[in-house]
Amino acid sequence: MALVRFYNLVLEQIGGDTDFEGRYDQHRLLHAGKVNDSLKAEAPEKSELAFRRYAKAKELFERKVPRVLSKNGIIVGFDFELRSGHLVVSQDPLLEWQLRVRSEQNWGTSAQQVGTTLAEIATYSVFYSDDETILDSVPVWPEDRKGDAKLVGGFSTLVRELTKGLNVRLNAAVSSISLEDAVAVHTVSGATYQGAAVIVTVPLGVLQQKLRFQPPLPKDWYASLQRLQMGDVAKLFIKFKGGLSPISSDTYLLSQVVSHTSRNLLYYCIREVSASMMSPSVTLTCLLSGPSFEEAMQLKQTGKEALLNRVVAELSQMYPQMQPSAVSAVQMRSFSWNPFVLGSWTSGKVGSSSQDFSIFEPRPRLAFAGEHTCRLMYGTVQAAAVSGARSAHEVLAAGVGKLAPNSWPFFRKDLYTLCDELAPGANEHCGLSCQDQWRADLVASLFQSWRGMTKKARRCWSRLGWRPLSWAGQARKPTTSNKDWKELSFAARAAATCLGFTTQSWEASGLPCMKKKPSV
Ligand SMILES: Cc1cc2nc3c(=O)[nH]c(=O)nc-3n(C[C@H](O)[C@H](O)[C@H](O)COP(=O)(O)OP(=O)(O)OC[C@H]3O[C@@H](n4cnc5c(N)ncnc54)[C@H](O)[C@@H]3O)c2cc1C
Structure with a gap:
């Protein structure tokens, strides 16, 4: 928003001005198939299109999820073990639909693939949070929350303003970056560009699959990189x-x-x-x-x-x-x-940690920018813009080139630090950002679809009595799911161990969603 104002660009509002997704009274939720009992009970209108109140459905979701979580022994706001929302909500079509919409529209991928929590899905992301204390603490966001809008002329109008006076080389796909002596950027067509430093802004997918560094970056760096993902x-x-x-x-x-x-x-x-x-x-x-x-x-x-x-x-x-x-x-x-994008936007895989974003901290002569490098706002245009300002500032402040104080309004500290810090005094929202949110000692297959997990994991779950239908919540769960570790047979313990469970993680607080029948 600040950039839009600074460059005198024009925004066209779409869908009303009350909130993200436009005005609630202009939302329609239809239930086209057979209306089951659970939906009938929820449906305020029992007409042919039985269920059409989108806003009402969202409200119900927000009220129901905490109830469902607490019934399953999970304390909302504290328990970050639960990643597999569908196992809890799969018996309520309304909850399932909302989980699906929220995870896929927010992270660009299924709930099972994201290292996040049902509690978090219920409160949405930091950006869309209704928590005014968070919004008040972030200088640019409250203005952004005026409904959906488009830049007249498209985002290229902003790019044109940002690149005025710069020497931009188009059609120069970079294949590798050498940091050995001088900084050199090599393109697929064989050209080389040298410089004092490089800011790498290719999307996460390109960084993961295509770009090479000489000398290669450390193994840990690549391990963190692979724990982040781009959705489709x-x-x-x-x-x-x-x-x-x-x-x-x-x-x-x-x-x-x-x-x-x-x-x-x-x-x-x-x-x-x-x-x-x-x-x-x-x-x-x-x-x-x-x-x-x-x-x-x-x-x-x-x-x-x-x-x-x-x-x-x-x-x-x-x-x-x-x-x-x-x-x-x-x-x-x-x-x-698009071979230069390779996905939609970034999210953390199951087993990732918000600390994985620290790989994008600047190194000598090398900095990173782009939505995927912005720990607090990734997945958005504002993340790309803020991280760009941050990296440009870092490189200049490190003595490469000249940094005149206040040379560009977006070198204001309260703006270029938005990817990393909330304003002083603000509490960090345990949404997309808390350090301890995504623990790495998870059994990854617990959060994957039956078809999505590895063959080995499927075999081990089968030995515990699970089948595709029970996994999807459409058939009775096996008896092992109700047992404590000490009650499991030797063979069942071996199967659980092969999945990566330990006594502690089997008993861990997140498991009741697997062990008890969801009571919605
Ligand atoms: C369908 C969809 C809807 C979205 N809706 C919203 C929304 O409503 N609001 C919102 O805030 N965000 C939205 N986003 C996300 C937003 O578009 C991205 O977060 C943002 O564009 C990322 O900007 P970036 O600069 O990090 O990456 P990009 O915009 O992808 O820029 C990366 C650049 O690197 C170039 N590049 C790639 N490889 C090479 C190479 N080898 N050599 C040289 N150059 C290379 C690419 O050509 C590209 O120009 C949406 C994304 C999608 C896919």
Whole structure:
């Protein structure tokens, strides 16, 4: 926001100005399939589209999750053992849907793949937290919380301002960076650029898969790097023929109830209307991640028609009156396919720690910037901007080049430190940031889908009596799940050990979600 104001750029507000995701009264939640008893009980309106109050559903989630956690013996706010929200919420469609929406829209990947907690999902991230004490402590955020907005002309308008007067070389893909004598950056086409220092701003995926350093950085550095991950998110654009869109004009956000394994495509969509007064047309932009991303990829590979047919089928379920010919075009785009991005945005894998971000602290002649380097705000544009200012400041302050005091407003200490420090006096929110949040001594497979875990882990869980259906919460859990370590047979203990459990971790406080039947 500060950058937008400084460079006189123009923001176009979309979807209202009350909060992130626009106005609550413009949210629609549909339940297209058979309405089960649990949903019926929740549904304020028992019409054909049985459950349509998105805001109400979100509120219920926020009230229910702490209740479910405490029923399972987990103390909200203190217990960070629980990473596998779906095991607790899988018997309540509403909770499951919210968990799915929140984890995938916040981290760009399934809840099972993220080293985070259900309690945290309930309070969302620091950025979207409703905790005013946090917001008040951060100078730029309260202004940002005025609903969704777009930069008129796109983000390139900001990039143009930031690069004015700089010598930018486009189409120069870097393959390696040498720090041996002079700092040298080598490109794939064979060019070399030398300098006094280098700030590496390639995305996390490129850093993990492509860029080489000479001499290589320490092994621990790479271990931390691999514990961070980029999710996969695609945007699905659905264009309607003029006047034939079934989605009412008072809808901004459209969702339908989905489970954690559902491969439905339309579960988080924004309705936009083209600006043209002559022939306004409606586009639905849906974000796909987790199983929906995989499904869309498969459909896309099958052929363009397959994706279109699937979209029409899902819309017809949600809006039975819609004519199939109402959809004029469907297109899908993802940065995961771009070899210079390779993903959506950063999150920590199960087993990672917020300390993993310390690998991006500056080294002599080498600094890092980009959303993935910003411990407190990663995954956002503001993280990229703040980390860029931080690294430029670090490099200049280390004596490379000249740093005139106040030479650029974003070298203000309270701004360029936003990735690392909250304002003095503010309590750190145990959300995405606390040091002890993601302990490394986890049994990683505990938080993975049956298909997603290694063969060895599947074998060991099978020896403990688990099967795909019980793992998905669709069948009775095996008796070993109710036993303390000392009650386990010798063979079961061996299977648990092969999964990485110790007596302590088997008994650890997070395990009741596995050991007791979730009581929602
Ligand atoms: C679908 C989607 C929706 C999003 N929505 C939001 C949102 O609503 N709000 C929000 O704040 N954030 C959002 N984000 C996240 C946000 O876009 C990113 O966090 C941000 O753009 C990251 O900026 P960056 O500078 O770190 O990386 P990038 O913008 O990816 O810049 C990295 C640059 O490095 C270049 N590069 C890569 N490899 C090389 C190489 N070998 N040599 C030279 N150059 C290279 C790339 O071409 C690119 O220009 C969204 C992301 C996605 C995918």
